[in-house]
Structure formats: structure tokens, C-alpha cells
Amino acid sequence: MASDSNDNKPLEHSMRHLEKGPGLASAPRDFLRDLNADNLSAGVVAGIFGLSAGIIHISAGTAAGLPKDFTLLWVISYLFINGLFGLILPAYYRLPLPVANSIPGALLFAAIIPVVGLNEALGATLMAGAISVVVALAGWMSLVMRLIPMPIVMGMVAGVLLKFGTNMVMPLQNALIPAVVMITAFFLSARFLRRIPPLVVTLVVGVLYMALSGADFASVEFSFRMPEFIMPAFSVDAFLAYGLPLALILVGMETPAGVGLVKGMGYKEAPANAITFVGGVGTMVSAFFNLHSTCIAAPMTGICSSPEAGTHDKRWVAAVIVGIIFVVAAPFYGFVFSLIEAMPSYFIAIIAGLALLRVISSAMHITFSGKHEVGAMFSFLIAVSGLQIFGIGASFWALILGAAISMLVEFRDFDFSREREAFRKRFPAKSAG
Template sequence: MKHIEKGVGLRSAPRDFLRDLNGDNLSAGIVAGIFGLSAGIIHISAGTAAGLDSHFIMIWVVSYLLINGLFGLFVPAYYRLPLPMANSIPGALLFAAIIPVVGLEAALGATLVAGAIALVAGLAGVMSLVMKLIPMPIVMGMVAGILLKFGLNMVAPLESALLPAAIMILAFFLSARLLRRMPPLIVAMLAGIAYMAMSGVDLTGVEFSVTLPEFIMPEFTLEAFLAYGLPLALILVGMETPAGVGLVKGMGYKEVPANAITAVGGFATMISAFFNLHSTCIAAPATGICASPEAGAQDKRWVAAVITGAIFMLGAPFYGYVVSLIQAMPGYFMAIIAGLALLRVISSAMQMTFMGKHEVGAMFSFLIAASGLQILGIGASFWALVLGVFVSMIFEARDFEFTLGRPWAKRPSLEKRSG
């Protein structure tokens, strides 16, 4: 346990939560929570495409919200940092695809082993080495590539839904300039809701339902571990933690508990394996929202992550109702809100990507992540890091700290070197 970073503790967390709660972190937490709820639709789509049973798909999503929401309450409260917890979306796609091949129990057995690997990696303190092997510009290149689609999705409705999109975006920027005490995200959400109310949103398809997680006993098979468990472990340790840590550091936090995040995610993933869930890890897009300047003062942004966890837990049993409500709303609404919430995060990620060190590898990482390509069934985020580091090691070996034994030094541009 000596490698696990110490936090502030939980004893005074309730009192500090009430002390630090304000309109900015409340609005950011609500947006991140709603975003996380809407992300469950990805699971539904992936499960449906794989031919999985609809009842299983629903308890899968409910477990995702309940388990990750629970850990999402304690981790940010203990460290007083914006560290919301969720699950791996690339892992979810792999999970849905492997179940018809090896069976549910075997897939969950592989999840259990992957969680154990992540737990051991965190306890052993290997994340400092991982973060050295994957330099921050390359991590932020991957993050910028992932988040780019949220920015593009924010402006895309200007083509198909010009009036409501313009109203929401203008409301955000005008309120940021004129209404200093009113969080811009809340103003944009209210403007969008007001427009939908006036235009008449059809809510007749909204249905109330209650679903709870179900216990299941995993089974281990070598086939499932090699096809799914090992890639999931690599994703949790080599992609999810670096992406989340990179986002938080990119927002100005100097100390981020990478080992603890990995260990807690691994432990929670092991628990998840008994409840039809494939993983628990730091939530990269939600982290971007909770850690962004829109969440208010830096030392109070942890409250937004706790609120996100609470929304997950409260929404979990009623997710069938939440899904029907989200599906009844126009697609542009959440796309615009998420894009506005991540604007400054995207900007910071871009700046850190192209800050002059590992520039070729960072560019490669950014392009791969933005492309959305898949190799061997593994998503672009993972390959952005792997291939970004590979390219940088070939063309920019001197930029790696461990090769020189000293901090990174600013290097001339590729054009100058080639001359």
C-alpha cells in the first residue's frame, strides 16, 4: 500500500461538500451526470448490435451507473479532486462483442482477471513508469482527439437545427460575459429547455420502470482472457488512467493520484464482474467537465464529481425511464451542452499537445484518436497512445526523460531537424 497516494480523507467530506458547493460546480456536476446517463445509450446500442438480451443490457447499464456512482462518491471526496468514475467505453464495445463468442460468465471471468491486473499495477506503483513511457503531449493528443468529436457535435446542429443551436450557444457566451453569478451551462440548458417547451417536445413515449443489478458468478477461460481480458487490462492501465490523469493535470492540478485511481478502478472492476459489468475507471469526458474552469474555483471542483456520482446512483434504478426521456429529447440538446462544457478542456488539450515536445508523436496520437479507427477490435484511444509513443521513440528519442536522465528539453521543430 506504500505506493497508494494519501488523500485528505472522508471524515470531514460532508461538511466540506456543503462548504464548497456553489452554482458553478453544481451545474458542472449536473451536466457531467446527465452526460454519463446518456452514455448508457452506447451500451444499449452495442448490446443490441451484438444480439444480446434486452434484460441483460438493462442490468448491465444499471450496474454501470450504480457501482461507478458509488465509487464516484468516495474517490473525489477522499482526494478532494475532480475524479468522477465511470466505465471504459472501448471496454464496453469489446465486452458486447465477446459475449456471443465465449459466453457471459467467461467474459465476466476475464473482467475479474483484468481488474486484478489493474489493482496489482496500482498497488505496485507502476503508473509513474507508465506516465513516463507515455509523455503528457502524447496523452493530451489522444485526449484532444477524443474530445474533438464533442466540439464538432456541438457545432453540427447549426446546419440542421440552426435556431435552437444558435439560441443555446449564444445564451452560453452572453451569460458568461454579462451574468457573472449565473453559471453559463445552466443558462444554456434553460434556454434549450425553454425552446423545446415552446416548440412542443413529444413525451408520450416516456415510460416508468425500475431495474436493479443482479448477481452472477464469473468463470475463467483462457480464450476469454486472451481475446478480451488482456486487452481490457491494457486499456484500463495504459489508456483510461493516463487519459484521466492527463485531463486533470491539464486543468492545473499538480498532484493526481495515478496509482490510487488505477488500484481503485481495478478493485471496483473485480466487484463489477459479479454484477454483469465490464469495468470501473476514471471517466475521461466527465472528468473534463468536472475539472474545467466552468466548474468554478479549482479547489472546489471536486464537488462536481461527487454530484456526478450521486446522479448516477439516483438514476440507476430508473434508467429505463431515463432512457426513454433522453430519447424523446432532440439529439442536439445534449450534444451542445456537452460541447460547451468541454470547450476550454479541448483548448487546453490542444495547447499541451502542440507545446513543442514530442510534437510528431503527439500529432500522430491526435490524428489516430480523432479518426476513430479500430485495429484488432480495439478502439482508437488505445492505439493513439501506443502508436504515438512508437512514432515519438523513432523520431524524438531525445525528448523522453528516461533516455536522457534529465527533464525534457525544448527541441527544434521537425522541419529544422530535417534540414
């Protein structure tokens, strides 16, 4: 018994920085106990949003000249693998932490495959996941979060999510009647039907309108396909061109954005190291199944953690529902994609925009009130601009440049007290000298 205890010590030591949660043992029972109309509707909306995000992958693959068969398998793997991890993470922590993949990473992945090859790109994905795991096990995410403070993170989030708000109102220009019907249904139900979640009412009204207006479903086709195993290969070029930037995106953008959203919605703590660890492990698994990453899903986190998802202690159910929808829909995504194609594009745009309204408002409030005002403003502007530098998208640069500018002109707003205290404890003589 003593030897078993000693054998477990290295593992326990390496895992000590990962935050503890309520666990999975009672999760199924608690899920049924906490399930209600609010978190169910938010989960369904977030799940639909996640399914529609597959269109981004297909568009990126098409633009890069990749075969349609590859892109479809890519989306199937995205949904199935991330759906599985999306069942575990929110259930273990009882927090609204839906899992998906990095959209900036997806764009990099599609662009690099014609250059280095699919197997080499997946090898770089595997290395990026390993870097994320090391960062999480070392407990460095707390330092990352201090280097990129909340106002700067929320500035990036507000800039990224702003397009969802503008996309919601743009149909008023070319699809006035359905847009007015759906948006009006949302606010009228929020005002007069308080026991029925307004997103549910909006979904029902929207679907009814589409059916009555004669949406064409003739192109909808049934198909079934599971993820397929593929062996990664390794090259320095692929790692430098894609693997290292992907690791920076996962650690420096995706986790801070998700943690920022959760805290912005009133949760005091969010397991930053564990989120990064799960994303890293998921990314390593993804590398063997034609997928580029696993991480917390910022827009869906916004939907699942918003007030529309009900009370704080039950919003985690919405994230689990997203995972269920992903796993169930993945093998049938060929059918789902053809169904989404049959619906007008503004349908998802309006639903997603309405679901994120209060999240955008909260992100704006945190961005422009308090410390790091200059850095947060630049973070917001860079995220809104959509610029790309070295092929890396605006979300990443919003965090990096926003933090750099804030450190240059607002250094006193940074709090490194914990790091200084830790340094004093480790090197008392040096700190005294």
C-alpha cells in the same frame, strides 16, 4: 499489540505506492462548505452526459444481438456501481475525479459475449481488474506515465474530445434555430451574467425551447430495477480475446487520459496509482454484477475539472455530484432512458460540447507545444481517425503508437531519470561498472 502491528506490516507495505489524500472523515462537511452554483452546474452537466452514455451501451448491445433486458441491466449496473466508487474517489482526494466505465471496453464486452459467453466475459473482466490492482500496488503507473508522456496523452484526449466539439456545431446544419438559441445563450450569459454559470443558463434555455417546441414525452415510462448478482466463469480464450486488452485499456489509456486532463486543468498532482487501484477494485466488483469495468471518466473529468466548475479547490464537488446522480438515477434508468430518447439528440450534443470547449482548447495547447511534437501529432491523428486494430479502438492505439513513434524519433524528450536513479540505488555495483 505487537503482533497486530506485525500483521499490518504486509498490508502497509503493499499499499505504500498508493497516494495519500485528505480522507473521508470531513468530506461531507467539506462538500457542503464547497458546494456552489458553478460546481453544481458542472456536476449536473457531467451527470447528464454520463446518463446519456448509457445509450452507447444499449447501441453496442443491440448491434451485437444481445437482449434488451441484458443491456438495460448492464447500464443500471454501470451507473450504480460506478456511482458508488465515484462518491469515494473525488471525496477522498478532494479532486475532480468522476468515475464511470471504459467506452472502448464496453464495445469489446458487447462484441465478445456472443463469442465466449457472458459468464466467461465477466471472468475475463475480473482478471483485468486484478491486473490493474497489481499494477497500482506495484507503483508502476509512474513508469507508464513516463512511457506515455503528457503531450501524447493530451493528443489522444484532444482527438477523442474533438468529436464533441464538432457534434456541438453540427446541429447548425439541421437544427439551426435551437442550436443558435442554446449556443448564443451560453456566450451571452458568460459575457453579461457572470454570477450565473453559463451551462445552467444554457440548460434552462434548452429545456424551455424543447417544451415550447412541443417535444413528445408520450413514450416516457416509469420503471425500477437494481443490479443483479451473476457468477463469473473463466476461460483462457476469453482472457486473451477480451480480458488482456481490457487490462491494457484500463492501465494504458483510461488512467493516463484522466490524469492528463486533471493536470492539464492546472492541478500539479493526480493520484495515478490510486486511480488505477480504485478502477481495478471496481472492475473486480463489476464482474459480479454484469458490468465490464470501472475507471476514471475522461470526458466527465474534463467537465468537472474545467474552469466552468469554479475555483480549483472546489471542483471536486462536481465529481461527487456525478456520483450522486448516478446512484440515484440507476434504479430508474429505464425511465431516464425513455426521457433522454424523447429529447432531440442535439440537446445533449450541444450541452456536452459547450462544457468541453475550454478542455479541448487546453488539450490542443498541451499537445502542440513543447516536447514530443511528432508523437503527439500522431496520437491526435490516430484518435481522430477512429481506426480499430484487432478489435481495439483508436484511443488505445493513439497512446501506444504515439509513444512508440516519439520514442523512435524523439527519444531525448523522454525523462527516465527517476528510474535510472532507482536502479543505481538498488544495484550500485552494476551501475558503477
